[in-house]
Amino acid sequence: MKTAEIRRRFLEHFERAGHTVVPSAPLLFDDPNLLFVNAGMVPFKPYFLQQETPPFDRATSVQKCVRTLDIEEVGKTTRHGTFFQMNGNFSFGDYFKAGAIEHAWGLITGDVSAGGLGIAADDIWVTVLDGDDEARGLWREIAGLPDERIQARGLLDNYWHMGVPGPGGPCSEIYVDRGAAYGPDGGPVVDEDRFLEIWNLVFMQEEITNVSAKDVFDVVGPLPSQNIDTGMGLERVAYLLQGKENLYEIDEVYPVIERASELTGRRYGAEPGDDVRFRVVADHVRSGLMLMGDGVTPGNEARGYVLRRLLRRAVRSMRLLGFEDPALPQLLPVSKDLMRQSYPELEADFARIEQVAYAEEDAFRQTLGKGTQIFDLAAQETKAAGGSVLGGDRAFQLHDTYGFPIDLTLEMAQEQGLEVDADGFRALMAEQRARAKADAKAKKGVHADTGAYRAAFDRFGPTDWQAYTTLSTESRVLAVLGGGESVPALSEGAVGEVVLDRTPFYAESGGQNADAGHLTWDGGAAEVLDVQRPIKGLVVHQVRVTAGELTIDTQLSADVDPEWRRGARQAHSGTHVVHAALREVLGPTALQSGSYNRPGYLRLDFGWNGGLDPEQLHDVEVVSNRALREDLPVSAQYMTLPEAKKWGALALFGETYGEQVRVVEIGGPWSRELCGGTHVERSSQIGTVVLTSDSSVGAGNRRIEAVVGLEGFEYLARERDIVHQVGSLLKATPTDVPAQVQKLLDRLKSTEKELERLKSAQLLGAAADIAGSAEDLDGIAFVGHRAQGAAGGDVRTLALDVRGRLQGRPAVVVVIGDGGGRPSVVVAVNDAARDRGIAANDLIGVVGGPIGGRGGGKPDVAQGGGSDVAGIDAALAQARQAVTEAAR
Structure with missing residues (x-):
């Protein structure tokens, strides 16, 4: 049974059982604790933590996941993969243990002709938490499992929690007996190679605290409602039903290995060392494809570094297999064709994906050429000196000067029988980061602990946010915070945070800087320094009290600086205009990957290889300003995400969107983007767009910077004044300045050459x-x-x-x-x-x-x-x- 077919059957099974089918969230889910979504329940965490009210009682999904802790183990074992898909069904105060067991049993043992998976009931074993007699009884009653195939385990194996205070509960894992060829009999407590786990049913029923280990915590009491969270590994079920030995040989992965074998002339299954490299290639190409599909671009930090590492390990594995030519153009399309059945957006966006990937491979091939020579010399010197440890300074030099990732240095050292002074490397990296951050300002208005914000939200609910409709509101102070803790008041000169019942201030998001303005009340005033949303729905104002004292329940006037907002609207609308102009000039693959704007200024990052030539920059500027001159209407409307995508609206990669999204359009279909920012009413109100720079921000990524509105006119005026000053010095008209400057440069070069000739003659004389x-x-x-x-x-x-x-x-x-x-x-x-x-x-x-x-x-x-x-x-x-x- 094909992997996509298993996926389809899973979703249809639960949809028939009244579950809402929830599309997979992007891998770049908005969770400050995660680089990527690493479990199927991650998008539902706010519901399980009771931070938000779920819009459904029961749901099902097939969630894209990436786990990066075991990258070095990929290919060495049959189970480790970076990208995987997690089938899940979820109940929020609806059905509980009996329902979860009944749904799972019906799917896995159901007849294939009726939509089931057709696994023989006699091959199924389960585990339950030791002492969970209810779950044991339900497995006997619903599935008819005998007691010997229901095994009890302790907290380490059969209790689930998030590792922090919050919800938890016992779980029941489902295993399939693969037969005597895979190991001894006796169930999963004896051998988990023969007995393969395919599904975990979590019975979320308790609130826990004082968590210090997986099996060390205190139970506070029962949760207000009992919930179900399950996870079935799609790839595991696929290799079980396809009769394969591991996840690398299933239908969505193995064709990449076949193509790699054709290219290298080596056969999968012939040499264990080669098999590991083939598996690395197949896994990392697919993982890289899915990450780039969700908007990740290679870089040197966080998510970008993970992607860079995956792509470079795949390329290097192909080189170790004997293939020296560019590998990704041969392999990435194969993986795309395999995955597009489940994720059709990969096909539509492949032009951008391959542009990013191939640029990264080209850059890495250059890095390999330079860095490998330096590494080989360092390794030879280390061995010649009788050492077995490559110095941390040499590893740092490879990283800092030649762009060699430390993990690549570690791998190459291991291949030559050497270790690396990783502690010394980390110490040098820490010194470098400390120098780089010496002048950086701390992130404003953010606390690691959101407890005070959560308490305010739980007590007062979401902020009445009116930034789209007004610049001024009459408001009441609900909470005052100092240093992340609730305080009774802020005195004159103090800086703290304030929660209001309603506000006109735009909170920083979507690349737009927060509004500036003032709070005024009888006998007092405060300057608004920053506005943030530390948790969804709650707007928090960072303020400096300039007069009087600010206390809870104070009635005040909240006023946005109108000039600030005007400039912010110009900049944000200008960002949309420049984005549309880039796509018109360069083509549809020039997609925005990030942005920042504040009054009078914008920057926009977009996927593109190589710098823009002067003609292209000129064309982008012309197209942008033509859109301003045409006085295009700017409007915003709300719709569902599928409706917005069908309408052609562009979504920023990595952003998380709710059921209803806001689509901002400028000039109809010319510019349609999902956006929560503030905008002008017509494009002419932007004033002007002046591009000031084009630079690289990593392989396959460029950054455009521009000034707009009054700042744009001032920039042009300064440029004009400079030209007039130079013209005055050269006694030339502004139009003649370039020619006159060129004459001076030519004369200077000629003079320098003559001086060099005379100096050389003098020396030789x-x-x-x-x-x-x-x-x-x-x-x-x-x-x-x-x-x-x-x-x-x-x-x-x-x-x-x-x-x-x-x-x-x-x-x-x-x-x-x-x-x-x-x-x-x-x-x-x-x-x-x-x-x-x-x-x-x-x-x-x-x-x-x-x-x-x-x-x-x-x-x-x-x-x-x-x-x-x-x-x-x-x-x-x-x-x-x-x-x-x-x-x-």
Whole structure:
């Protein structure tokens, strides 16, 4: 049975049983504790935690999941995969243990012709929590299972909770006996290879606290309502029903291995080492595809780093299998064709996905070429010195200078029988991060502990948010917070947080900065510094009290700064305009991946390879400003997410949307996006759009920055003033300035070349005198010369010229230039001096110390540089001493 068919049967089974089919949430679900969705119940957490009221009593889903803790184990075992799909059914105060068991049993043992999975009832074993006699009795009553196939286990195996205070409860796991070929008899308590777990039924019935381990916690009491949360691993069921040995061989994965085998000429199943690499390729290509499908782009932090690591491990595994050409263009389309049946959006968005993936592979191939040579040299030096540990400084150099991920260094070191000083690497990384963050400001208005916010929400409910309709409200203070704790009041000069019953202030979200403004009351005032939503539905204002005292129950006026809001609306609408213009100029794959805007300024990140040329930037700016001139209408309306997608509205990757979404359109279909920001009423109100920069923010990602409105006009005015000033200096009209500047540059280059020629001639003209000053050191002619103002090529030319004038006798020439304030050194030794045992590449090391540098080369010529010109004389003296000792 195909994987997509198992998925379809699961959803239809529960839909027939009255469950609402909930589409999979994006892998980038809005949860501050998770990089990615890692379990099927994650999107339903607010309902289980009673933070929100569920819109249904029972639901079912097939949730996309990614787990990253076991990346190194992928391919080595038959069960570890980064991307997987979790079938689940959920009850919120509706059915409980009996219903969960009845639904599960009906599906797994149901006849295939009637929509079931057709697993033989005699092959099924279950586990229950030791002491859960109710669950044991229900399995006997509903499924007819004998007692010997219902095994009891302790809290470690059969109790579920989230690892924090909250809901918990016993669970019952369903296993299938795969037969004697897979291990000994005796049920899952004896062998979990033969008895394969396929489904876990969680009976959420208790509130727990004081959680210190999976099996160490206190039970507070029963939950107000009993809930069901189940998870069936789709890939596990697939390889069970398809008669395969592991998840890498199922229909949605194995064709990638087949294609990799064709490309490499190696056969899957022939060599264990090769099999691991094939599995890594298949898993990581699919995982990368799904992550990029949900908007993740490769980067050096968090989610982006996980994706980068997956793609690069897949590419390197192909190289280890013997395939040197670009691999992802051969493999990614195969995985897309396999997964599109369940996720048709992959087909529609594949142009963007492959653009991102192939750019990352190209960048990594360059990194491999440079970094591998450096790694091999470091490994050789470590082994030559009798060591078995590659230094943390070398690992850091590979990471910092050559872009080599530490996990790749660890893998390559292991292949050469070396360890890596990971602690030393981490210490250097920590130092680097500390330097980078030294001047960074802490994230404003955010506390790790949301307890005070939760208490306010539980007591007062959601904030009456009126930012779309007004700039001023009469409001009452519901709560005052200081340092994340409830306080009775904020005195004059204090900074704290305030919860109001209603507010006109826009809370920072969707890339739009929070509103600025003031709170005023009888005898007092406060400046609004920031506005956030620490939990869904609750708006919190960070304020500085400028007069009086702010207390709970104070009646006040909340007023948004109208100029601030006007600029914010211009910037946010300008972001939509620039996004639409980019897509018009570059094509539909130039999709926004992030944005930020504040009054007068916007930046927009989008998927694209390579920089935009001046003509493209000009076209984007022209298209943007044409949209402003056409005075396009701007409107917002609400609809369901499927309706919005059908309507052609663009959704920002990684955002989480509710049942109803807000679609903002500018000029009808020209720009339709899901957006919760504030906007102008017509495009002309944006004023102007001036692009100020185009830069890279990672492989396959660009960033456009622009100014709008009055700030845009001011930017253009400054540019005009600069042109007029330059024109005045050149005595040229503004239109003639570029030509006049080019003439100056050409003249400057010509003059510089002439100066270089004269300087070189002067240096070479002195070569005869310098050679004539050679000192005889026991039969060796030695020249140690400081070349004032010389650098690089001039120093080398002078040293070789002087050596040439000293033929016929052993000669050593050391010339150090001080041009540019940094020492440049060249050592030249003739054949006769080399016969006396003197080598240039040995002397360069002697010279390097006093000038704070190093160098290298061959026995006849070596060169290097340094950082301290004050050490030149000492360096020449040390060179003389070394030649003297060698001559004896």
